[in-house]
Amino acid sequence: MQNMVDALWVAVSGALVFFMQPGFQMVESGLTREKNSINVAIKNLTDIGISLFIYWLIGFALMFGKSAGGILGFTNFIPGAMGNVDFNLCNFLFFQAMFCSTSATIVSGAVAERMKYSSYILSTLLISAVIYPVFGHWAWGGIQPSFVSDGQGWLYKIGFVDFAG
Incomplete structure (x- = not known):
């Protein structure tokens, strides 16, 4: 029962992070000229x-x-694609992917x-495939649940603690 409550909390938290997307979109639309509000929404x-697909892929x-x-x-590429779907892994992936997507939206x-x-799309690809995951590995690579891996990033190893995410 406790595991299901924990999983539900992670899923709800991921959904709340997802709702940051429309929030940022509204703020950005309100701070740009009217003629660019659709451009901001499309971005x-x-x-x-893009960010969810690229983050899932690599x-x-x-x-x-x-x-x-x-x-x-260097492991867990395309999680769940080979038919071995782990609910906890998918839930954790969803939660982390929401933050990756939000970082691109910022x-x-x-x-x-x-x-x-077109340049913005390239920056989203770069953020989702390289910048966010690599720094995330350095800082949080050792604090993930044990079902993901036992990797530890170099910043984590020297005592770096990120309290804000």
Whole structure:
């Protein structure tokens, strides 16, 4: 019973993080000129799709895979794709993917009205595939649940503690 309550809490928390997406979209639309509000909305929708797919494809493995010298992970690519679906792993992946997507959306607000759409898509790819997962591995690579891996990032090993995420 306790495991199901924990899993429900992680899922609800992931959903709450997901709702940051429309919140950021509304803030960004309100802070840009009216003619760019649709552009901001499309960028935020694109963020969700691209970041979730890329994070599932490679980001999760780089962040929480078995560590290669504390630099990045190299296992768990495309979790669940081979038919062996682990509920706890999928729940944890969902929770982490929501934060990856939100990190890309934060950049969306910073570059609103200042960047071409195609360039922004490339930045979302870079954030979702490299920046967020690699730094995440360095900082949080040793604190993930044991069902993911036993990897430890180099920042974690030297005592770095991130209290804010």
